[in-house]
Amino acid sequence: MTLDQILIMISGLGLMGLIYWFFFGKNDEIVAVEDSVDILVDGGYKPENIKIAKGKTTRLVFKRTDPNNCLEEIYIPDFKIKKYLPLNQKVEIDLAPGKAGVYQTHCGMGMFHGKIIVN
Ligand SMILES: [Cu+2]
CATH class of the missing domain: 2.60.40.420 (Cupredoxins -  blue copper proteins)
Structure with missing residues:
Protein backbone atom coordinates (compact mmCIF):
# COMPACT_ATOMS: atom_id res chain seq x y z
CA MET A 1 0.00 0.00 0.00
CA THR A 2 1.31 3.43 -0.85
CA LEU A 3 1.16 6.37 1.53
CA ASP A 4 -1.59 7.91 -0.61
CA GLN A 5 -3.77 4.86 -0.21
CA ILE A 6 -3.18 4.77 3.52
CA LEU A 7 -4.14 8.43 3.82
CA ILE A 8 -7.28 7.90 1.79
CA MET A 9 -8.21 4.94 3.93
CA ILE A 10 -7.67 6.89 7.15
CA SER A 11 -9.68 9.88 5.96
CA GLY A 12 -12.41 7.54 4.74
CA LEU A 13 -12.66 5.93 8.16
CA GLY A 14 -12.69 9.35 9.79
CA LEU A 15 -15.53 10.45 7.53
CA MET A 16 -17.51 7.32 8.31
CA GLY A 17 -17.07 7.99 12.00
CA LEU A 18 -18.24 11.55 11.54
CA ILE A 19 -21.31 10.47 9.59
CA TYR A 20 -22.13 7.83 12.17
CA TRP A 21 -21.78 10.37 14.96
CA PHE A 22 -23.92 12.86 13.08
CA PHE A 23 -26.82 10.51 12.51
CA PHE A 24 -26.69 8.29 15.55
CA GLY A 25 -24.29 9.50 18.19
CA LYS A 26 -25.67 12.89 19.04
CA ASN A 27 -29.24 11.67 19.33
CA ASP A 28 -28.49 9.08 21.94
CA GLU A 29 -28.09 11.30 24.93
CA ILE A 30 -31.09 11.32 27.25
CA VAL A 31 -31.27 13.82 30.07
CA ALA A 32 -33.13 12.66 33.15
CU1 LIG B 1 -39.05 23.55 11.46
Missing part, protein backbone atom coordinates in the same frame (compact mmCIF):
# COMPACT_ATOMS: atom_id res chain seq x y z
CA VAL A 33 -35.24 15.52 34.47
CA GLU A 34 -36.41 15.93 38.09
CA ASP A 35 -38.82 18.87 38.30
CA SER A 36 -37.89 21.29 35.59
CA VAL A 37 -35.57 21.53 32.62
CA ASP A 38 -34.29 24.40 30.52
CA ILE A 39 -34.37 23.59 26.82
CA LEU A 40 -32.37 25.81 24.54
CA VAL A 41 -33.80 26.12 21.06
CA ASP A 42 -30.86 26.85 18.83
CA GLY A 43 -30.38 24.80 15.69
CA GLY A 44 -32.49 22.12 17.35
CA TYR A 45 -33.40 21.33 20.94
CA LYS A 46 -30.79 21.12 23.66
CA PRO A 47 -31.31 18.76 25.32
CA GLU A 48 -33.15 16.92 22.60
CA ASN A 49 -34.21 13.83 24.54
CA ILE A 50 -35.46 14.02 28.09
CA LYS A 51 -36.80 11.53 30.56
CA ILE A 52 -39.53 12.56 32.97
CA ALA A 53 -41.61 10.83 35.61
CA LYS A 54 -45.13 9.53 35.13
CA GLY A 55 -47.86 10.93 37.37
CA LYS A 56 -46.19 14.18 38.34
CA THR A 57 -45.76 17.58 36.79
CA THR A 58 -42.55 18.43 35.03
CA ARG A 59 -41.92 21.89 33.73
CA LEU A 60 -40.18 22.38 30.38
CA VAL A 61 -38.77 25.86 29.96
CA PHE A 62 -38.05 26.60 26.33
CA LYS A 63 -35.91 29.50 25.24
CA ARG A 64 -35.37 30.14 21.57
CA THR A 65 -32.23 32.04 20.63
CA ASP A 66 -32.26 30.93 16.99
CA PRO A 67 -33.91 33.49 14.66
CA ASN A 68 -34.79 30.73 12.19
CA ASN A 69 -38.60 30.85 12.06
CA CYS A 70 -38.61 27.14 11.43
CA LEU A 71 -38.15 26.79 15.18
CA GLU A 72 -40.72 29.32 16.30
CA GLU A 73 -43.33 26.73 17.19
CA ILE A 74 -43.02 23.67 19.37
CA TYR A 75 -45.44 20.78 19.02
CA ILE A 76 -46.05 17.95 21.41
CA PRO A 77 -48.92 16.26 19.60
CA ASP A 78 -49.65 13.54 22.16
CA PHE A 79 -50.33 16.24 24.74
CA LYS A 80 -52.16 18.46 22.24
CA ILE A 81 -49.55 21.16 22.80
CA LYS A 82 -48.62 23.74 20.22
CA LYS A 83 -46.79 26.81 21.44
CA TYR A 84 -45.26 29.84 19.89
CA LEU A 85 -41.72 30.49 21.07
CA PRO A 86 -40.84 34.18 20.89
CA LEU A 87 -37.17 34.90 20.37
CA ASN A 88 -35.13 35.17 23.59
CA GLN A 89 -38.09 34.64 25.89
CA LYS A 90 -38.80 31.78 28.19
CA VAL A 91 -41.91 29.74 27.53
CA GLU A 92 -43.03 27.29 30.17
CA ILE A 93 -44.86 24.10 29.37
CA ASP A 94 -46.05 21.89 32.20
CA LEU A 95 -46.46 18.21 31.48
CA ALA A 96 -48.17 15.73 33.78
CA PRO A 97 -48.17 12.50 31.82
CA GLY A 98 -50.37 9.76 33.15
CA LYS A 99 -48.98 7.08 30.92
CA ALA A 100 -45.49 5.77 30.29
CA GLY A 101 -44.25 5.96 26.75
CA VAL A 102 -42.12 7.82 24.27
CA TYR A 103 -43.59 11.06 23.02
CA GLN A 104 -42.27 13.04 20.09
CA THR A 105 -41.77 16.76 19.97
CA HIS A 106 -41.10 18.72 16.82
CA CYS A 107 -40.95 22.16 15.32
CA GLY A 108 -43.70 23.72 13.23
CA MET A 109 -42.47 22.12 10.05
CA GLY A 110 -41.38 18.83 11.52
CA MET A 111 -37.71 19.37 10.71
CA PHE A 112 -36.35 19.32 14.25
CA HIS A 113 -37.31 16.60 16.63
CA GLY A 114 -37.01 15.63 20.23
CA LYS A 115 -38.25 12.90 22.51
CA ILE A 116 -39.91 12.85 25.87
CA ILE A 117 -39.52 9.54 27.58
CA VAL A 118 -42.00 8.96 30.39
CA ASN A 119 -41.50 6.20 32.92
Whole structure:
Protein backbone atom coordinates (compact mmCIF):
# COMPACT_ATOMS: atom_id res chain seq x y z
CA MET A 1 0.00 0.00 0.00
CA THR A 2 1.31 3.43 -0.85
CA LEU A 3 1.16 6.37 1.53
CA ASP A 4 -1.59 7.91 -0.61
CA GLN A 5 -3.77 4.86 -0.21
CA ILE A 6 -3.18 4.77 3.52
CA LEU A 7 -4.14 8.43 3.82
CA ILE A 8 -7.28 7.90 1.79
CA MET A 9 -8.21 4.94 3.93
CA ILE A 10 -7.67 6.89 7.15
CA SER A 11 -9.68 9.88 5.96
CA GLY A 12 -12.41 7.54 4.74
CA LEU A 13 -12.66 5.93 8.16
CA GLY A 14 -12.69 9.35 9.79
CA LEU A 15 -15.53 10.45 7.53
CA MET A 16 -17.51 7.32 8.31
CA GLY A 17 -17.07 7.99 12.00
CA LEU A 18 -18.24 11.55 11.54
CA ILE A 19 -21.31 10.47 9.59
CA TYR A 20 -22.13 7.83 12.17
CA TRP A 21 -21.78 10.37 14.96
CA PHE A 22 -23.92 12.86 13.08
CA PHE A 23 -26.82 10.51 12.51
CA PHE A 24 -26.69 8.29 15.55
CA GLY A 25 -24.29 9.50 18.19
CA LYS A 26 -25.67 12.89 19.04
CA ASN A 27 -29.24 11.67 19.33
CA ASP A 28 -28.49 9.08 21.94
CA GLU A 29 -28.09 11.30 24.93
CA ILE A 30 -31.09 11.32 27.25
CA VAL A 31 -31.27 13.82 30.07
CA ALA A 32 -33.13 12.66 33.15
CA VAL A 33 -35.24 15.52 34.47
CA GLU A 34 -36.41 15.93 38.09
CA ASP A 35 -38.82 18.87 38.30
CA SER A 36 -37.89 21.29 35.59
CA VAL A 37 -35.57 21.53 32.62
CA ASP A 38 -34.29 24.40 30.52
CA ILE A 39 -34.37 23.59 26.82
CA LEU A 40 -32.37 25.81 24.54
CA VAL A 41 -33.80 26.12 21.06
CA ASP A 42 -30.86 26.85 18.83
CA GLY A 43 -30.38 24.80 15.69
CA GLY A 44 -32.49 22.12 17.35
CA TYR A 45 -33.40 21.33 20.94
CA LYS A 46 -30.79 21.12 23.66
CA PRO A 47 -31.31 18.76 25.32
CA GLU A 48 -33.15 16.92 22.60
CA ASN A 49 -34.21 13.83 24.54
CA ILE A 50 -35.46 14.02 28.09
CA LYS A 51 -36.80 11.53 30.56
CA ILE A 52 -39.53 12.56 32.97
CA ALA A 53 -41.61 10.83 35.61
CA LYS A 54 -45.13 9.53 35.13
CA GLY A 55 -47.86 10.93 37.37
CA LYS A 56 -46.19 14.18 38.34
CA THR A 57 -45.76 17.58 36.79
CA THR A 58 -42.55 18.43 35.03
CA ARG A 59 -41.92 21.89 33.73
CA LEU A 60 -40.18 22.38 30.38
CA VAL A 61 -38.77 25.86 29.96
CA PHE A 62 -38.05 26.60 26.33
CA LYS A 63 -35.91 29.50 25.24
CA ARG A 64 -35.37 30.14 21.57
CA THR A 65 -32.23 32.04 20.63
CA ASP A 66 -32.26 30.93 16.99
CA PRO A 67 -33.91 33.49 14.66
CA ASN A 68 -34.79 30.73 12.19
CA ASN A 69 -38.60 30.85 12.06
CA CYS A 70 -38.61 27.14 11.43
CA LEU A 71 -38.15 26.79 15.18
CA GLU A 72 -40.72 29.32 16.30
CA GLU A 73 -43.33 26.73 17.19
CA ILE A 74 -43.02 23.67 19.37
CA TYR A 75 -45.44 20.78 19.02
CA ILE A 76 -46.05 17.95 21.41
CA PRO A 77 -48.92 16.26 19.60
CA ASP A 78 -49.65 13.54 22.16
CA PHE A 79 -50.33 16.24 24.74
CA LYS A 80 -52.16 18.46 22.24
CA ILE A 81 -49.55 21.16 22.80
CA LYS A 82 -48.62 23.74 20.22
CA LYS A 83 -46.79 26.81 21.44
CA TYR A 84 -45.26 29.84 19.89
CA LEU A 85 -41.72 30.49 21.07
CA PRO A 86 -40.84 34.18 20.89
CA LEU A 87 -37.17 34.90 20.37
CA ASN A 88 -35.13 35.17 23.59
CA GLN A 89 -38.09 34.64 25.89
CA LYS A 90 -38.80 31.78 28.19
CA VAL A 91 -41.91 29.74 27.53
CA GLU A 92 -43.03 27.29 30.17
CA ILE A 93 -44.86 24.10 29.37
CA ASP A 94 -46.05 21.89 32.20
CA LEU A 95 -46.46 18.21 31.48
CA ALA A 96 -48.17 15.73 33.78
CA PRO A 97 -48.17 12.50 31.82
CA GLY A 98 -50.37 9.76 33.15
CA LYS A 99 -48.98 7.08 30.92
CA ALA A 100 -45.49 5.77 30.29
CA GLY A 101 -44.25 5.96 26.75
CA VAL A 102 -42.12 7.82 24.27
CA TYR A 103 -43.59 11.06 23.02
CA GLN A 104 -42.27 13.04 20.09
CA THR A 105 -41.77 16.76 19.97
CA HIS A 106 -41.10 18.72 16.82
CA CYS A 107 -40.95 22.16 15.32
CA GLY A 108 -43.70 23.72 13.23
CA MET A 109 -42.47 22.12 10.05
CA GLY A 110 -41.38 18.83 11.52
CA MET A 111 -37.71 19.37 10.71
CA PHE A 112 -36.35 19.32 14.25
CA HIS A 113 -37.31 16.60 16.63
CA GLY A 114 -37.01 15.63 20.23
CA LYS A 115 -38.25 12.90 22.51
CA ILE A 116 -39.91 12.85 25.87
CA ILE A 117 -39.52 9.54 27.58
CA VAL A 118 -42.00 8.96 30.39
CA ASN A 119 -41.50 6.20 32.92
CU1 LIG B 1 -39.05 23.55 11.46
